Amino acid sequence: MHGYTPGEIEPTTEMLLAHKYPHDRDKVAETITRSVELGEPFSSRHRFIDTHGVEHQVMVVADRIFNHDHTVGTAGFYIDLSSTLLTAEHEALDTRIQELVNARAAIEQAKGVLIRMYRIGDEQAFKLLVWRSQETNTTLRALTEQRLRELPAVPPDRPDTVSAFDHILLTLHERIPPDST
Structure with missing residues (x-):
């Protein structure tokens, strides 16, 4: 796991500690010392750098x-958690990113409705939503999602x-400046 071939080196505590991630090295050394001095088994979760520079x-x-x-030493085993932790991290990040995208989409849609209804700018629409959120102690996401759910209650134009x-939508392409395409 450290990158050595079997028999290439004689593993020592010093050699193993030299591979430990700098911020974890002292903690691991203390754990080993305590185990040897007090005669206790131990477990540790930490990082190390292999011979190829890869963090585990x-x-x-x-x-x-x-x-x-x-006590003359320790013996045990390593469990490489790198891929397990990375997978969990990616899954959590993917979930959170999707939540943020959905929240942002609802906010943008609600802003668009305010821009159209009140003929205000983007920044003003956002400030209006933030004000209502703060005034009612309601999250911006909950407020905007509820606004969109209730939008069908507004009478049609x-x-x-x-x-x-409809005319503007169907002829937009005719008025785009040549340098914008």
Whole structure:
């Protein structure tokens, strides 16, 4: 796991500690010392850098090695948690990103409704939503999602307004400046 081939080196505590991630090294050294001095088994979760410079997040479970009646070392095993932790991290991040995208979409839609209804700018629409959120002690996301759910209760625009909008939508491409395409 550290990058050595079997038999290439004689593993020592010093050599193993040299591979520990700098911020974890002292904690691991203390754990080993305590185990040897107090004669206790130990487990540790920490990071180390292998011979190729790759960081591993591991759990180590170890016990003492005795020579007659005193501890001369430790023996145990490593469990590489790197891929497990990375997978969990990615899943949590994917979930959170989707939540943020959904929240942002609701806010943008609610802003669009305010811009259209009140003929205000983007910044003003956002400030209006933030004000209502703060005034009612309601999260911005909950407020905007509820606003969108209730939007069908607003009476439809007059037919001539819808016709004007339809015309604009169908002819937008004719008025785009040449340097914007």
